[in-house]
Amino acid sequence: MVNAGAIATTDLIKGASATERLKRILDMFRRYTGREHDINVPVFLSEKATGNRNRAIAYLMLNFGMVTDRLEETLDLYFQQCSILVNGHDLAMMAATLANGGVNPVTQERAIDEHYVQDVISVMLTCGMFDYSGEWIYRVGLPAKSGVGGGITAVVPSKLGIGTFSPPLDAKGNSIRGIKVCEDLVRDFGLHLFNVAKPERVLAEWLEGGSSVDVW
Incomplete structure (x- = not known):
């Protein structure tokens, strides 16, 4: 990546x-x-x-x-x-499609064979955030990919996709605000893959009520 x-x-x-x-x-x-x-x-x-x-x-x-x-x-x-135009909603939909086993949750069209989803999100988890990937796994713990345009797409398997966009980058080429948003979401709703005490009820209520970031 x-x-x-x-x-x-x-x-x-x-x-x-x-x-x-x-x-x-x-x-x-x-x-x-x-x-x-x-x-x-x-x-x-x-x-x-x-x-x-x-x-x-x-x-x-x-x-x-x-x-x-x-x-x-x-x-x-x-x-x-590298020049394809996408927005924050698109980034969230990409992640949501991977979270949904490779099927777009809105159109119900398959984007990628289910067999390969595990491979894709495994590489995203280990390498998707450039030289910050190790720290990202520790602090956020979600398969994700960042881009130097300021976007981050993050997958919560079987649950949702997160898309953030904010151009200011840190020294490693990742969105400063995007990382902060993902850290806050993971902390508040127990989304870290290795969190064994996930507050599922709070997450469900939040999804039903909507949010201020582009999440699907």
């Missing part, structure tokens, strides 16, 4: 053309969030123009046979994927 892995994963996207591969990615996002998504073209062009570090990583992986030789197409696809 860092640049090298994301580029390698993007290289695995099937399709006879760059357009077909991009459509496959956008369709995956649609299944997770329940709506169509667009690419922010200025952000894509900026990513492409300044992405020399990512190119260096990609060519190093090519040298070791970790990616295919259609590298420039894959890099463009990666930069486009």
Whole structure:
């Protein structure tokens, strides 16, 4: 869940053309969030123009046979994927879909095979918050993924998904306020995966009454 892995994963996207591969990615996002998504073209062009570090990583992986030789197409696809527009609600829906065994809880459309959900959220738990991941497991204890745009998507398995958005980042590249919100939610409602005394009744009442953050 860092640049090298994301580029390698993007290289695995099937399709006879760059357009077909991009459509496959956008369709995956649609299944997770329940709506169509667009690419922010200025952000894509900026990513492409300044992405020399990512190119260096990609060519190093090519040298070791970790990616295919259609590298420039894959890099463009990666930069486009980094530029897909989402909001806090979308982040919550992505997490809720994983929490619901890979099925979007609103549209009831399957986004990912149930067999793979465990794999995805396990990697999210151990690596999803960059160099803060160890501290995150200790303090929050939820599978999550942050982005340098300021978003965090966090999964409470079989219960709910949390989406936060606040651009100011800490030194490790994670949203400062997003981490604080997740810490407060986990503390107040016993959501930490390893908490053996979860206040289920309080959580149920809170979900029925709504909340001030985007949670599904």
